[in-house]
Amino acid sequence: MDMAMATFNSHDCGDCPIRHRAVCARCDDRELDELEQIKYYRSYEAGQTVVWSGDPMDFVGSVVTGIATLTQTMEDGRRQMVGLLLPSDFVGRPGRERAAYDVTATTDIVMCCFRKKPFEEMMLRTPHIGQRLLEMTLDELDAAREWMLLLGRKTAREKIASLVAIIAKRDASANGAGRERAVTFDLPLTREAMADYLGLTLETVSRQISALRRDHVIEMQGKRHVTIPDMDRLLEEAGDDADGGMLV
Amino acid sequence: MDMAMATFNSHDCGDCPIRHRAVCARCDDRELDELEQIKYYRSYEAGQTVVWSGDPMDFVGSVVTGIATLTQTMEDGRRQMVGLLLPSDFVGRPGRERAAYDVTATTDIVMCCFRKKPFEEMMLRTPHIGQRLLEMTLDELDAAREWMLLLGRKTAREKIASLVAIIAKRDASANGAGRERAVTFDLPLTREAMADYLGLTLETVSRQISALRRDHVIEMQGKRHVTIPDMDRLLEEAGDDADGGMLV
DNA sequence: AGCGAGGTTTGATCTGCGTCAAGGCAAGGA
């Protein structure tokens, strides 16, 4: 853990603690200086909307701390979350002027943003930024496709188990955790947000969480704090293969 | 239409008729020559598997003619299609050695492939290939997210209408068609493949197609050939906003 | 302490789609 923090600090891009996983991961000092010119921070409180779908969006950026979501809404109000943005995830698309989705802060967040125009110009001059962005986009595409399997074919119980497993995994890797038993963390989403992510109603989410608790697949302290006594058991409930389904 | 064919031929990459939309879209003559060195064709018959998930994959490439699918399978056999590959769509991921999904030909197909290693090297030397690949990947990501909305929130009827609309649209743009009424085309998928795409069973697919036919949203000649008397009506049934939901 | 709001849980009931089962249709092979 101490090691991990040390790594964070020695690799910052200006003062972003996420540089080693972000778009500027492979930039040298000169390039970081150049990015610094067009960089600024934005912060939002839990519940605030960062951008609305269809609005002009003149920046791109990464989440530094906190959690945001990407959602799509139909005219009659049905909502589907299409992305969960955890620290170091990238938002915005070079070459597009308007946001395609609603971006909402579900906890207080800080984002490290670059003005879009100069960022695009720099991308053209600095191929490895584009390459890094391609890698990140391909990872996102894989995540989206894993989610399609979940939405199309998994049962409500499997959906909940999958979501808990994913948050546990991301949380563990963010905290540099190893192989210890009894993983523990907070659910950063309301029941309603989970429902929007999983293609369920909030009542079904609540019932299935209760059921998993009753069956000792998860334990809960209060409504948000989760402990996982046996990660393999959880992954089995999620219907994933043992390694969690992701090729690296 | 004649114009369109002329355009195809004057832009070929070697003899790929899809060059203007493929990864080599912005290559100059020297670069095309270089690609030519590492290029070869593969063809498969309807029903054949191109690669199995987890198998080593030493090439990347584009579909030239025909239609292929990307599917994911759970251990108990539940299947979800996660991508539909139409002519000009790209397959394979630079930087990964094994396929993450099953790739299957649903019609006879021809693919234009590049050996992966030299392609990756050329990508490093030729930034605009990577940029083009990024554009294509971002488009795929948008398509995947639109599909997440469909899988998570649409009814069976809306799912079928959406699928028909998407095939109609892709087909129309491939054939350079304009704004004429009464769009007509073949469904390139079996009922079972549609079910795998839509997160339904084949019986439900069949029933909903019958229902849309009964309600004159679509007309059918035989089991595969479709005519759409009123595209706006179809899009309404699909639950999309008028323009089809996609920002460009 | 009392109150209200947002989030959560739980119960009762309904329904869209899955499951199981039986046939239909067209093409190809003997």
Added chain:
DNA sequence: TCCTTGCCTTGACGCAGATCAAACCTCGCT
């Protein structure tokens, strides 16, 4: 010509999850 095979359609029935409804818990505010 008949039989097989693959694909599609239709019907009957059941269930997982949606919908409607009520109440609870935990804050923060007055």
